[in-house]
Amino acid sequence: MEKKSMKGWLYLLPALIIITVFTLYPLIRAFSMSIMLDYDMIHNTFTGYGLENYQKVLSDKSFHKALGNTTIYAVVVVPCSIILSLLIAAMINGTKKTKGLFQTIYFLPYVTSVIAIGIVWSWIYNSRYGLLNSIISFFGFDPIEWLNKPKYALPALIIFAVWKSMAFNIMVFLAGLQTIPKEIYDAAKVDSTPRWRVFLRITVPGIAPMIVYSYIMGIISAFKVYNEVYSLYGGKAGPADSAITVVYYIWKKFYQSFKYGEAAAAAVILFFIILAFTMVQKLVRKFLSR
Amino acid sequence: MDIRIENLTKAYGDFKAVDNMNLTVGDGQLVGLLGPSGCGKSTTLFMLAGLTEATTGRIFFGDKEVTKVAPEDRGIGLVFQNYALYPHMTVEDNIMFPLINRKVRKDAARQQAYEMAKLVQIENLLKRKPSELSGGQQQRVAIARALVKKPEVLLLDEPLSNLDAKLRVETREEIRRIQQEVGITTIFVTHDQEEAMSISDQIAVMKSGVVQQFDVPQSMYLNPCNRFVATFLGTPEINIIDVEVLGGTIKCGDVVLRTGVDVKNGTYKAGIRPESFTHRENDHKYSVNSVRMIGRDLLLHLDMAGRDVRAITHSGQSITTGDTVEFSVRESSIILFGSDDKVIGKF
Numbered sequence: 001m002e003k004k005s006m007k008g009w010l011y012l013l014p015a016l017i018i019i020t021v022f023t024l025y026p027l028i029r030a031f032s033m034s035i036m037l038d039y040d041m042i043h044n045t046f047t048g049y050g051l052e053n054y055q056k057v058l059s060d061k062s063f064h065k066a067l068g069n070t071t072i073y074a075v076v077v078v079p080c081s082i083i084l085s086l087l088i089a090a091m092i093n094g095t096k097k098t099k100g101l102f103q104t105i106y107f108l109p110y111v112t113s114v115i116a117i118g119i120v121w122s123w124i125y126n127s128r129y130g131l132l133n134s135i136i137s138f139f140g141f142d143p144i145e146w147l148n149k150p151k152y153a154l155p156a157l158i159i160f161a162v163w164k165s166m167a168f169n170i171m172v173f174l175a176g177l178q179t180i181p182k183e184i185y186d187a188a189k190v191d192s193t194p195r196w197r198v199f200l201r202i203t204v205p206g207i208a209p210m211i212v213y214s215y216i217m218g219i220i221s222a223f224k225v226y227n228e229v230y231s232l233y234g235g236k237a238g239p240a241d242s243a244i245t246v247v248y249y250i251w252k253k254f255y256q257s258f259k260y261g262e263a264a265a266a267a268v269i270l271f272f273i274i275l276a277f278t279m280v281q282k283l284v285r286k287f288l289s290r
Numbered sequence: 291m292d293i294r295i296e297n298l299t300k301a302y303g304d305f306k307a308v309d310n311m312n313l314t315v316g317d318g319q320l321v322g323l324l325g326p327s328g329c330g331k332s333t334t335l336f337m338l339a340g341l342t343e344a345t346t347g348r349i350f351f352g353d354k355e356v357t358k359v360a361p362e363d364r365g366i367g368l369v370f371q372n373y374a375l376y377p378h379m380t381v382e383d384n385i386m387f388p389l390i391n392r393k394v395r396k397d398a399a400r401q402q403a404y405e406m407a408k409l410v411q412i413e414n415l416l417k418r419k420p421s422e423l424s425g426g427q428q429q430r431v432a433i434a435r436a437l438v439k440k441p442e443v444l445l446l447d448e449p450l451s452n453l454d455a456k457l458r459v460e461t462r463e464e465i466r467r468i469q470q471e472v473g474i475t476t477i478f479v480t481h482d483q484e485e486a487m488s489i490s491d492q493i494a495v496m497k498s499g500v501v502q503q504f505d506v507p508q509s510m511y512l513n514p515c516n517r518f519v520a521t522f523l524g525t526p527e528i529n530i531i532d533v534e535v536l537g538g539t540i541k542c543g544d545v546v547l548r549t550g551v552d553v554k555n556g557t558y559k560a561g562i563r564p565e566s567f568t569h570r571e572n573d574h575k576y577s578v579n580s581v582r583m584i585g586r587d588l589l590l591h592l593d594m595a596g597r598d599v600r601a602i603t604h605s606g607q608s609i610t611t612g613d614t615v616e617f618s619v620r621e622s623s624i625i626l627f628g629s630d631d632k633v634i635g636k637f
Binding site (some may be wrong): 184188190194201 | 363367372377378379387388
């Protein structure tokens, strides 16, 4: 028995080491850092323990802005992306010959570097030469200064993020759609089911597990959004930090202001927000699967 | 409603899944489409359903041509091999679904669903999900869902193939009972000859997309039109042996099987069903190669001039391997096939 469990631990060891070094240790470190006052990372000095870092972060207007932006981002991007992805996946699944082609096209954003995509999108959003504005002016509207006006910064980020996150969702949904037997659709046809009802009563319930999965993953990654901001605004968080997100806030506190304690405190707060979300979703999931 | 199939063909490139099929099914009949895998029986069924488009030919339901009519407008009920129940709906919602789509009011739909569930005897399962039902129960739900919209034609694709042996016998009787009660013209697809023979009014045996024979079960069994039909029907399988006809005598090797027949001299294939062998004193002596007990009967493997033939006899007798038995072949049960495998006659 002893020997057997030893062997088991041995197999787990590589994974355990990696998790400990790269996940558990940073987590504990962030917790401890967040309660160290005036922590200096380079000299590893601090003046005491306390909750002042949390106080500072929670009363920081910039953090409020970041939290607000992140929440709006998550609440808009995730559902929009899922609904659009679902429709597109259903459409791709309906085509026979071009299925493979469209599958590839829609998956491209996922395998392309975010930075490269960000560059393309900053061109699309460019107020003078951008694609989006030429489309808008074609329909007779005034061009919008997407990346230069604070009030458009978050919408621009959201449009970009919806587009980008669709790739993964479409892929997941297509895989899900293929598990629904063709006969069920044939049966629905014989039963003279209208198309919208086929979609709502057969397709959507059929891939409900994938939708829930995409939703949870989407929310979690939305709360961690940073790459999209960084790449779209070339290393800034939009004009006057108008598109700042929580992770961007953490990054800024850490690397620009050298407020390690406050960065850690913000990270811990984000950790608990995501934890709470995940727990709630687990409960909802349990309730739904009954 | 009677069904008429005229010159129906379904081609996939050069391959003809169904080849110039003609068939007329009378009102209220239960017809089995029988054949091996890939013979075109399911393709035929799906063309009748409208889910597969016919390449050429025409299909009539009553006087109305339905060849180009959409499945939902044909007035058919269709039961799939794997039942294709809507997995996220209760049994009741499954049965009601076709009615809701036809804008029947909800309480009326519920009432009709209940009546249909009662007909197929699942009225106590209405609140369950399909995944909580056994195969046989799912089958009944599928039939109820197919019948609830009062179709004029019921189509069943391999309705029993997903059930275990005992349930299969029960369910086929059940299908027959429901069909008789509703009086609906029904076509079902099967590869199981016993299933087809036991419940069908008529059987169409298919091979390579062509209907070989369309007949009532008994006459199909007794008077097959060719070697394929003779071989396909009946277990244990019919014996096919090489025989020689010389001066009105049918011989297999040195075994004289029949005398005084009016057939041209030559060599033929002959079919003899295992149950056609009957004990008779002083007839040909066959040595027994092996004996197998199959319940009511004994299956003997006999040596007929060096060839192995199957014969069935009552299991009450004590026959063992190595014994010698005296058998003759019953009157008019030797089926002679011509070189084209068509039946020449029975002797």
